Amino acid sequence: MKRRRLLQGAMLAPLACRAEGERGHRKILRTALPSAEVGFDPAQVSDQTSVQVNAHIFEAPLAYDYLARPAKLTPLTAAALPEVSEDFKRFVVTLRPGIFFADDPAFGGKPRELVAADYVYSIKRYYDPRINSEHLYVYETAKLLGLSELRAEALRSKKPFDYERPVAGLRVLDRYRFEIRLAAPDPRFVHVLASNNYAAALAREVVQANGGEVMAHPVGTGPFRLKSWRRGSQIVLERNPGFREQLFEAEPAPGDAQAEAIARQLAGKRLPLLDEVQIAIITESQPRWLAFAGGELDLLELPTEMAPHAMPRGRLAPALQKRGVQAFASSGSDVKFSYFNLDDAQIGGLQPARVALRRAIVLAYDNEAELRLVFKGQGVLAQSMLPPAVYGYEPGLSSEASRSDPARAQALLDLYGYERRDAEGYRTHPDGSRLTLRRAGSPDARQRQLNELWKKRMDAVGLRIEFEQAPFGELIKKSLAGQLQIWGYSWSIGAPDGDFFLGMGYGPNAGQSNDARFKLPAFDRLYERQHVMPDGPERLALMREANRLLLAYMPYQVHSHGLRVDLCQPGVQGFMRHPLGRDWWRYVDLVSPAR
Template sequence: MIFKRTSFLPWCLSLCLLGMGLGTQQQTRAADGAQKAGALKTLHVMLTTQEAALDPGAASDLASLSINENIFDPMLRYDYLARPVRLLPNTLSAMPDIADSGKTYTMHVQPGIFFTPDPAFKGKQRELTAQDYLYSIKRLYDPALKSPWLFMFDGKILGDEKLKSAGFDINTAVEGLQVVDRYTLRIRLKAPDTNFLFQLATPATGAVAREVAEAYADQVGSHPVGTGPFMMGKWQRSYQIELLANPSYRSVVFSSTAGKDARDRQLAAALQGKRLPRVDRVEIRIMEEAQSQVLGFLNKEFDYLEQVPPPLAEMVLVPGADIQLKPELVKRGVQLDLFSTLQTYYVWMNMDDPVIGGYTQDKVALRRAIALSYNSREDISLMERGLAIAAQTPLPPNVLGYDPAYRSPLSYDPRLANALLDKFGYKRGADGYRSMPDGQPLSLVMHSLASTKGRLRDETWRKNLDSIGIRISFKSDKNSEILKAARLGKVQMTEANWIADFPDGENFYQLLYGPNSGRANYSRFNLPAFNQLYEQSRALSDSPQRQRLYHDMAQLMHAYTPWIVRIHPLSADLRQPWLKNYKRHPVDFTTWRYLDVDETARAAAR
C-alpha cells in the first residue's frame, strides 16, 4: 500500500521504531493485568491466507479484513443473531437520522470512545470524534492509497469530484461531508442510495486517526490503531498474530434480536447483558495448507474450523450424499454446522493483457473457449466434494438481486470451444497446441497460490486447457503478492473469490464496473454498456426493474467473458465442545467478540 507522504516524514522512521517499543510495553501491561486476575482466556483461531496491510482503506483480502474488523470501528455494525440481517449503532448513540428523501444522513458519535494508545498521540488520550470518520472517508479518495473501497462513495457524495481533481488534498472542503460539531457528522448524497447504511458498517469505513496515518505514512498498515474490542499484541507476519482485549474499550453490553430458532434463543440468553468481548486474547495462526488446517483442528489446536477444505472432507465427514460428521468426532462432542456463504469463486482474465484481453471477436472467442473448457459438475464433485453449487452469475444465493431462475449461457462444451478457436484462427501445431491468429505461439500464464490446494487447482486448469489445445504455465505466489501484482495490471489470469461486504448485488457487480479498474475490478473490464446498466442499477432498490438490469449485466459478462463464474461454496463448519456462543454471520468476517471458551472443558479434553 502506498500512502501520500506528508511533512511528518523526516522523523517518521524514528517514530516508527519508538512506536514499536512503546506498543510492546502497552501490550505487555494489558497481558500482565489479565494474568493478575487469572489465566488469560484465549480463543485459538486460524486464517487460511496471509494478512496484508492492516489498513481499513487498503485491505481487501480476507485475512486482513478479519483482523481489521476487530481493531477498527465503523459507525454501524450488524446484529449478531438477527436474520435477515439488521444494522445497529456501533460508535453512534443511535441509528443515523435520514432526511431529504434518503439523501441526507446525520450521525451522532458517542462521546467517551478512545483510540488505543500510540506514540503518534504524544502521550495524550485520543478521543474518537466525527472528524475521524470524515477523514477516514476522504482518504479513500487519495489516488496514492488505491483503495479498493472507493466505489462505495465515488460519485455519490455531493461535491466529491473536488477530491478527485489533480493534486489530491485531504483538507479540501466537500459540500456533502460536514462536521456539524465535535460528535456530529452529516453526509449528503447526490441521489438516494439504498445500500448506504450497509456501507457504513464495512471494515473499510472504520475510524482511522489522522495522526497515526500521517506519522507512519506508507507503513500505516503495519501500525493498526483503532477503537475496537481488540488491539494488536505480538505480530509475527504471515505466521502468528495476537489480539488482546482492548483495556480501554467502551462498555459494550450484548443485545440482539433472536428469531424463532431454538439455538439462537439459547445463544441470546447466554450472552444477554454480558460485556464484550468475552475473551482476553485471540491467538491467530496463518494456516495456508488445507491438511494442516484439518489436522490442527483434530489435534485440538483450534477452537473451530470454518469451511472444511473439500478435498479433505472425508477426514471429518462420512462419505455420501448426506453431510454428516464421523462417529468418532460426534463422540468427542464436536459440532457440525452447514452454512451457505455469501461468496463466489471465479476466474478473472485481464482485459488489458495483450494476449488474453481486448474486445475484438478473436479475443472474445479465446476467453469464451476457456470458459467452455471448464467442467463445473466435475469440479464440484471431485474438487469440492459436493460442498458447493454451480455459479450462474456473480451473485450467490441470499444476496439481494439473486435470481434462482437465471442460467448461464456458457456451460461445459469442449467441442464448441475447439470450434470457436478454429473459426477465429487459433490453429493447432504438430504438438497439438494452438498459435495466435498472427502465427505467434499462444501461451497463457495463470497466477496461483503456492499451496497444495493451489497446485491441485493448477492441474485442473492444465487439464481443461489441454483439451482445447492451449498451453498454460503457472506462477505460484502468496495471496498478498498476487493482489499487489493484480493492482498493477501484471496478472494475466487467476482464480479469486469474493465474500459480500454487504448483502446486496451491487457489492458483486461493482467488481466488473469500469471505473473500479485497478481497484476492486482486477479484470479491468470496462464496457460502456455494462457501466451504464450498473449506474442505473445503483439508483434502484431491490425490485423487478433492478432485477432486469442485473439480468442484462450478467448477459454482457457472459458475452465478453472477463470472468468465469465457478461456484458458491456450502461451508461445513466444525466447532469444539468447549467453544461457546458460536454462530456464523452472513456478512461479518468473524464473531470473535462474542465467542467464549470453557477453559476447564478444554483442559480436560487435552
C-alpha cells in the same frame, strides 16, 4: 442465507462445545487462517485475513445484528441509525459520546475520544493518491460531492492531498455529528457505513506518527488491539482494556435454534468475553486440520479437502461427535471465480474472436470436476457472479458457465479462426502467432490440484496454458497493476445486495474491484441506472440485464458458491458466522467443561 446445523442427536448443549474451557484464568481462543495477512490499514487491504483482523480492532459507525437473519443494520459507534433524506442523497451520522481509541503514544498519555472528525478524515484517506486504495470505487460510485475533484487536483499538482479543504460531500457538523452528501441517489449507501473495510475510524495522530508503518500499527476503538505480529506466521490480539461497556444484545430469527441458544448464553454479558485471540497462519489444509484434530486449535473453518474425513456423507465423524465437537454450515454468501484481464494482448478485448476465445475456455473447463475433486463437493455450481444471498440473484438462471462442453469449445475456436496448430500441436491466434494462456495462483497444494485440472482441460481443446505462482498479497498487487492474465479467488459479500458484484464489471472500477478491466458502455449505463433505484421490479430487471452482459462477454468465469463448515472444540460458546459482519470473536466465549 441458508444456514443449517449439520450434527444431530449427539449434542446436548445447543451451541456450547464442552470439553476444554479456560486456559488458567485467561480466556485464550486459538484459531488458524489459510492465507497470510497483508497488513492492518483498512484502506489498503482486501485479503480475508487482514479484513477479519481489522474488524476486531477498528469500528464503523454501524454494524449488523449478530443473530438477525435476514441481515439487520444496528448502531455500533453511532447513537442511532443515520438520518437519511427522502432522495437518498444526504446522510447524517450521530456518534455515541464516551467511546475512546485504544491507548497509543501518539495520544501523549491522554485518553483520546472518538469524534466525528475521525470518520471524516478516515473516509478522505480513500481519496488520497498516496494511499491508492483499491476501495476508492465504493465512494466514487456513490459520488460524494467534491471529493473526486480534490483527488484529481492532488494528482494534477503532485502536491499532498489536502485534508483540510472543505468539501460539500463530507463535513463535520459538530463534535459528534458528520454529514455525507451525494451527487445522485444511493438507496443502499447506508450499508457502506457498516463496513469495517470502508468506514472504519482511524486517528489522524496515529497515522501521522507512524507514516509508512501504519499497516503494522493499527489503533482503533474496537474490542481488541494488536499484541504481537510475526508476518505470515502468527497474529495475536488482546482485549482492549479501555473498551467501552458493550452488553450483548441481538434479535435471533424465530425458529433459529443456533441463534436462540447464543442469545440465551450471552444475554446481558459484557463484550468482549475473550482475553486473547491467537491466530496462526497455516496455508496448507492438512496441517491446519491436524492442528484442530489434535486439540491445538479451538475454532476452525474446515478445509474443504478434509471434508470427507470430518464430515462423511454430510454428518460429523463419530470420533468428533464423541469429543463434543460441533459443526455448522453456511452457504450462498460467496462466489469462486476466475477473471480474464481484458487489457491483456493474448485474451483481452471485446472483438468477437476474443469473446469466443474466453467463452471457449469456460466451456472447456469443468467446474463440476473442480467442485468434486478439489473442493470435495463443498458448494454448489454457480450460474453467474451473483451469489444466492444477495438481492438480484436469479434462482432460475442457467448459464453455460456451469456446463463443461469441450466439443462446443473446439467448434467455437475453429469457427473464429483458432483452428491452426503450431509445431507442438497447440492452437495459435488467427494470424498464426503464438497463443499462450497464463493463470496465476498461490503456491499451495490446492492450487497444484487446480493447475493440474486446468492443464488437462486446456490440453484437451488444444490451448497452451502456463502457470505463475506468488503469495496472495503479491498477486493482489499484480492484479491491481493489471499484470496478471488470468487469476481466480473468492469474494464474500459485504452487503446484502448484488450491486457490488455487478460493480466488478463497471468500467470506472477498473484497477479496483473490476479486476477484469471490463469496459462496455452499455453495461455501464445499466449499472448506473440500477444503482440509483430503490429495490423493486424495475431495478431487478436492470440488474438481470447487466448480469447477462457479463455472461455474454465473459470477463469473469464463475465456478461455484462455497459451503463453509465451521468446527469448534468443546468449551467454545457464541460463535456463529455472519454473512456480512466479520467481528465474530467479539462474541465468542470459552467456558469450563461440563464434567
